[in-house]
Each structure stands twice: as structure tokens, then as C-alpha cells.
Amino acid sequence: MSKVSVAGSKGVMPDVIEAVHDLSVLDLTEYDGSWQEEFGFDTGTPIEGAETASEKLVTVRSLKSILGVTEEDAGRQRIVPNDALDEPLEETREKVNDLDDQQSEIENKLAAVEENIDAMEPFVDLGIDLDLLSGYDSLQVVVGYGKYEVVERALVDADEIDAFEIFSGQRTLAAVGRPVEGASDSALVDALVGTEFTTFEIPDASGSPEDHLRDLEQQKRELESKLETVESELHDLKVEEGEFLLAAEERLAIDVQKTEAPLSFATTENAFVAEGWIPTAQYNQFASELKNEVGESVDIEELERAEFSRDGHDHATEDVVESGGTAAATDGGTVTMANDEPPTVQDNSGAVKPFELLVQAVNRPNYHELDPTVILFLTFPAFFGFMIGDFGYGLLYTAIGYFLYTNYESGALKSMGGVTIAAGVSTTIFGILYGEIFGLHLITEYFWVGVVGLEHAPIEKGLSPATAEWALGWLTVSVVLGIIHLNVGYIFDFYEKYDLHGMKEAVLESGSWILMLNGLWIWIFSSALGDLPPDFLFTTFSSEGVIPLGFTGFSAIVGWAGLGAFFVGLIFLAMADFIEIVEFLNVLSNVLSYTRLAAVLLAKAGMAFTVNLLFFGAYEHHGEFHFLLNYGPQYALEHYEGAVILFPGMMHSGAAGLVGGLLVLVLGHILVLALGVTSAGLQAVRLEYVEFFGKFFQGGGRTYEPFGYERQFTTED
DSSP states (O other), X not given: OEEEEEEEEGGGHHHHHHHHHHHOOOEEOOOOSTTHHHHOOEEOOOOTTHHHHHHHHHHHHHHHHHHTOOGGGOOSOBOOOGGGTHHHHHHHHHHHHHHHHHHHHHHHHHHHHHHHHHHHHHHHHHTOOGGGGSOOSSOEEEEEEEOHHHHHHHHXXXXXXXXXXXXXXXXXXXXXXXXXXXXXXXXXXXXXXXSSEEEEOOOSOOSOHHHHHHHHHHHHHHHHHHHHHHHHHHHHHHHHHHHHHHHHHHHHHHHHHHHHGGGGSEXXXXXXXXXXXXXXXXXXXXXXXXXXXXXXXXXXXXXXXXXXXXXXXXXXXXXXXXXXXXXXXXTTBOXXXXXXXXXXXXXXXXXXXXGHHHHHHHOOOOTTSOOTHHHHHHHHHHHHHHHHOOHHHHHHHHHHHHHHHHHOOSHHHHHHHHHHHHHHHHHHHHHHHHTOBTTBTHHIIIIIITTSOOSSOSSOOOOSGGGHHHHHHXXXXXXXXXXXXXXXXXXXXXXXXXXXXXXXXXXXXIIHHHHHHHHHHHHHTBGGGTTOSOTHHHHTTSTTSSSOOOOOOBOHHHHHHHHHHHHHHHHHHHHHOGGGGGGTTHHHHHHHGGGHHHHHHHHHHHHHHHHHHHHHOEEEETTEEEEOSSSOHHHHHHHSTTOEEEXXXXXXXXXHHHHHHHHHHHHHHHHHHHHIIIIIIHHHHHIXXXXXXXXXXXXXXXXXXXXXXOOSSBOOO
């Protein structure tokens, strides 16, 4: 990115704004007032008409909100000249506001009527004329919901009630009481305090409550009809004016952008300076086209490029323009209107682009660091698929992702759909390799054994005693994946340090961690420690191991050399920043953190196994678990010598067991599917954010937002 200065006289500023806006490549820098004392530059003021355009824009957006206008209501692009905006906008405003006022008034009346209907229903249930429930001098009346016996008991025990009678409907009670002489006006109500009795206000009306209810319902129907008419007129107005409002909003938004642009400029009475960032490759085109539009009345200079010298300071070689001419660069470099960082453009495409969402959830990369999006695209789905590893779940995740990706225009939801599709595809592929579909080994039986001719699937999860070595093997694999993943992070950091500060700093600050990480684990994976490391570290990749690569560990000499490399790295780290040596064990703990991959793999496999066990039942035979899919437990005991029933299965325990078992099967797999996101998904993200990003990523970048507008609803042609 290049920082560019555009300067000229106030007279050409509107033309410059128009031209720069049309080019839409300059990310404007906000003037921070730093030239006030030295050069006399103030912050610019909006161009005439800015306030009017802003007010109109607020009006248009208010009308859009009332009518519910969305982008789907757009039609063809249209030209919106100045003289074709004010009159139709005012006419539309009057129509919309009038209908909106009518709608609000009707809705308020309707709400009041509905409230009165609700209040009248208990009295309809009671069935007593309303004029009989009030207006007495010597009697008190209370109406509400409660239990007859409870109310009666309370009135019997009340000292201030001389006599009473209770009338009841299906739910409503009316208690009529005569208080003793000298009792308070609320004696009857006070007598019911502490009982489960909900009191209703008695309407100030006479006659039958049924008649009142019918009148209220008739009023409600009339109001609903009026409301429907107004809503229909609003909808018709939306159809008629939606295209115009979208175009007017876009036109006014552009006008506001242009008229308020000087707020980012440094200006004097006669001149202005605007600065901003553009892609370096577009500078020549930008300068040429701006000159063609405005002529020689504007001065365009490239102030600096976002490149770094080996001492870590920006290159800054150009001058800065002041009123009436050019100010020489100071000894410390070019003076600019604000010391802002260049914006970041994450230039990923295709299947990689949705993963920018995961990066930005932490922070946008700053301009001077590598974008880890591609690494997340490669590793996050792999981690997720490895942990879930089921063909059925993978298809469901893929379908959910496809739904999100195709049905939402929102960038976040669409990106989340893309990430979910990648995770689902990875889960499906691992499911084929594991030979599992919803925890059942049907792919193993019918494909890997039946078609390919293998004895088992290429890889297994290791839940049964006969395959337990796989469970230990996955711990070793998780450690190796952690070493590789962290090495990538440290290499990124090495590259950034080299680019910023040179080889020495890169070796001391980043190379030290690379030496420590690899040196320590070479030592652990060697015979130098004798019998101290667990055997599965050396058997997993042996010729007889679950992943036969012929690796049985490094020799003792190589191991001690690795330990030596660890201490060399520790010395380098102390030379770079002595205080950091307190974290030297991170190369051990960070790698061990990746064993969560194997832990979640076994946990999710165990949950799916348990759900299937409850429904189908299973038996153990020669250390292997087999589900009772096609026969019951008795058959297994009779035909497989030494078989042990783990659980007979709900499907084999009668009709009630079958129905209950189906519920357990469906809900159980839904739970496993959901927990796959909250466990495998979150653990994979944690490894990316905490372990991987922590090695090189700082973030803090800002989005590249060029001054301009991507037109959707208007055109100037």
C-alpha cells in the first residue's frame, strides 16, 4: 500500500472530490490537526448542502423502515438528478406519514379493545348483569378467580363481614358481603387478603356482559378491517415507491459522502490537502486519471510505501504540501497529516475466503503480518473431521453448511456456511476412513471388508479392547500434529521478524523457539531417556504399529543433539529477551495441548457408541464390540462362543422398548451432532487461536475502505 497526498486550491476541491470518489481506490486518512501550529491547516468543513442531504437521507431511511423496503424491492438502475428528488420525496413522505399515523391510531384503538375484551370475559363467565355488581351503599362486591371453598372460609372467618353470598361461574367468583357497622370501605377485599384470589376491576357499565362482549368484538372486527385496508395501502405504496426510495437513499448517501469528505481534509482559506492509502500498483493509474479529470490544478504525490527497512522503520521519502507550496521533509522523515497504519486487504478467494471469518473473530491481520487464513482452511476442517470422523454426521454438517451458504446474504452467516461445509466434507472423508456411519461400522463391513478386501477400515478409533492400541496411537499422532502446527506458527513469526528487523532478530526471537520446540521433542522421541517415555510413542509409527511408517524413535546420539539444540535455543531466547525464558516450557505444554484432539475423538466416538448400544444392544467377542443389528442377544450367545452381552438393546425388548429406543436413538445422535460443534469445533478453534495464533499473530489491522460507493440502484449513464 502507498500513502498518497492530493493537494490543491479550494476552488478545485469539489472537482477533486468527485474524481476521487469515482475512482474509488483512496482510503482517506483523517486529519489529526497536527499541522495547525506549523502550517496553519485546520480540519475542513462540509461542502454546502451537506446538512440538507443528511436530513433527506434520514427521511428516506425512515420511510424505508416504515414501508419495510429491502434490496429485493429494487428494479432497474435509474438516474436520480437533483431536480427529480425533492418533489417526489415530499409526496411520498406525506403519503407514508399519513398512512403510518392512521395505522398507529388504529393499532392503539385495537389494543384497547382487545384489552377490554380480555377484561370482559370473566364477567361473561360469571353471567351477572354488570349493573348488579356495583352501586350499593351497604354492600361490597368483589369479582375474581379463586377457589370457592377458600373464599368461603375466608369470609366466614372475617370479623368485619356480617353476611355474604358467593356467586360462581366456571372459573369466576363474585362475593357480595355486608360489612359490620363501622367497617372500612375495603373490608371485603381485606378479608380475602392472603388467599389465592385474583381480583378484577368491575366495569363502570350496565346490562349484560355478553352484549358488551359482542359490541367489543364487533368493534375489533371493524378496526381489523380498517387496519388491513391501511396495511394494504402501505404495501401498495411500498411496491410503487420501493425502487425510488432505494435509489434516493443511494444517491443521498453518495451526496453525503462527497459533501462531508472535507472533514477528513487539512485546509486553509485557499488550499486543501487530502491523504490516504491506495494499493501501490494502482498509484500511477490513480494519478493519471485524477490529472485527466482535474488538470494541473492538483498536486499528487506518493508520500511513503508500507515497506520496512531492516531497522524496523517505515521508508518515507516524499514531501508534504502546505498552503501555497511544498514543505521540505524533516530530518526525521516526511511529515504527514496523521500517523496511521495502512489498511489490510485480505485477498482470499474460493473455498478459502469463508475462513476469513475465523481470523477476524480474533482480529483482522495488521498490514505487516502474514494472513493465516489459508492455514486455517487447511487445518481447522482437518482437526474437526479427525475428531468427529463419521460419514453420517459429516453429511449432516455439510447439508447444514450448504443451507447457510446458499440461503443467507449476510457475510457472517454465508462465511459460517462455507466453514461448516469444509468441516462437514472433512468429517465425511474421515468417516469413510474410519468406516463409520452414525457410529455403526457399516462402511467397514460392506466397503472396506466386502469390496476392498481389507480386514478392517484403514484407521480405527480404538474403543474396543482389541483396538485399544489405536487410542494410544492417536495420542502420538496428536502430539506430532501439534509439533507440525506450532512449527508453522513459529516459521510465520520468523519470516515477519526477518522482514521487519533482519536475520539476527529473527534467529534470536523466533529461531530460538524453533530450536527449543524441535530439539526438546527430538530428545523425547529418542532412546536417550531410556524407558522413561511411554512405549506407544515409539510403537505407533513402527513397522508393526497402527500407522506402519517404520519409525521407532531417534537414536540416543540424535536425542542428545536435540537436547543441545534446545539449550542453544534457550540461550538465543535469553539474548533476545531474558524475561521470556520463564516461558521455556511452553514448547512442552503447548504440544501436549494437542492431545485434546485424541481425547475428543474418543469421547465423541464413545457417545455415539453408547447411543447405539442402548438401542441395538452389543456383545463383545474376542475383544471386539459388535452391535446386535440383525439378531438378538440369544442368537449371539448361541452362535459366537465366548460372546459376552454388553447390553441386550431396547429394540429387542418388545414394542414399548422399541418405541422408547427409537426416541433414544434419534435424540442421542442429535445430541452428539450438536456436541460435535461445542466440543470438536470449539477445541479446534482453541488450538488455532491460543496455540497457533499465539506464536505470530497480533492483529489490529483495519479494513481497506476506499472513498467511493458501489452503486446498486443508481447510475450516472
